[in-house]
Amino acid sequence: MKVRVLVSLKSGILDPQGKAVEQGLHGFDFQVDHVRIGRLIEMDLPAASAEDAKAQAQAMCDKLLVNPVMEKAVIEVLG
């Protein structure tokens, strides 16, 4: 089952990479605000159901993929 994990910095955490991209976009005259950069993790899991896949992905986030001090994760099961 295909699962997508979107890892982003928590709202209070400074994101210099996002600021750099924002300035770059302003340099091209794009009006844009609050640019934040995170990680996109896509993977295939052997899972019987969407709930099972989500539980497995959550366990992976807790063990390895996400730093819970600074980051939050959204898990999307694509089927």
Place this chain on the structure above:
Amino acid sequence: MKVRVLVSLKSGILDPQGKAVEQGLHGFDFQVDHVRIGRLIEMDLPAASAEDAKAQAQAMCDKLLVNPVMEKAVIEVLG
């Protein structure tokens, strides 16, 4: 308007970061396959409609955010 850009490597392109994460997950006894790492870019745009927001984001991808040789982007307008 809130827009999310998901940038990932094209399917033929080697992803050593994804391979490293995959091996790390195997080390924790997770059964997982085809792990790919990409970038998640979230931003706020001044746009009149979802179509307008998507068009602006596409222009940003073409100008700065995406390397079209190796990467592909999916734009999601969150409203």
